[in-house]
Amino acid sequence: xxxxxxxxxxxxxxxxxxxxxxxxxxxxxxxxxxxxxxxxxxxxxxxxxxxxxxxxxxxxxxxxxxxxxxxxxxxxxxxxxxxxxxxxxxxxxxxxxxxxxxxxxxxxxxxxxxxxxxxxxxxxxx
Ligand SMILES: [Zn+2]
Numbered sequence: 770x771x772x773x774x775x776x777x778x779x780x781x782x783x784x785x786x787x788x789x790x791x792x793x794x795x796x797x798x799x800x801x802x803x804x805x806x807x808x809x810x811x812x813x814x815x816x817x818x819x820x821x822x823x824x825x826x827x828x829x830x831x832x833x834x835x836x837x838x839x840x841x842x843x844x845x846x847x848x849x850x851x852x853x854x855x856x857x858x859x860x861x862x863x864x865x866x867x868x869x870x871x872x873x874x875x876x877x878x879x880x881x882x883x884x885x886x887x888x889x890x891x892x893x894x895x
Contacts, residue, residue, distance in 0.1 A: 770858060770871075776880050779864035789893040790863050793856035794870065803855055810849045814842060861892050 773781040783791060795803065810830075817826035827838050830849060840848075857871040860878070866889045869878040 770860075770876060773860060773869060773878055775862040775865060775867055775869070777862060777865040777867065779862050781860050781862055781869065783858075783860070789890065790861040792859045792892040793853065794859050795852065795856050799855040803850070803852055807846070807850050810846055814846065818842075859892065861889070863889070 770783040772783070775781055781790065814823075814826055817823055824838055827833055827836070827845065830845070857873065858878075859871070860869045861867070862869070866883045866886065868881045868883070868891075870881065871878055
């Protein structure tokens with residue numbers, strides 16, 4: 770996203786990881802897809818390993834090289850499961866507490882105002 774101007778004038782900046790005012794929404798209509806994608810990839814990797822075709826599996830799913838062939842299985846599954854393809858970004862304005870939710874995957878946002886002042890930090894993980 771880069772930068773998003775809140776209705777209050779504050780600039781919400783999205784240029785690093787682990788932001789305490791950013792989150793992701795996974796719409797319920799995509800939960801089954803994400804779950805199925807995860808389990809199918811785990812199953813196919815385990816099948817490949819059991820059949821001595823680990824390298825073939827890696828080449829089928831990644832561009833080798835540069836993708837390495839000595840990663841842990843969990844790292845490869847992580848790389849395959851790109852949940853952010855299905856999620857919408859959500860930001861909290863640190864100044865006024867408004868919530869901005871991405872409309873689909875458009876990189877456009879709709880703002881929602883909080884009903885009280887005591888809900889700042891809703892995305893900080895605490
Ligand atoms: Zn604001």
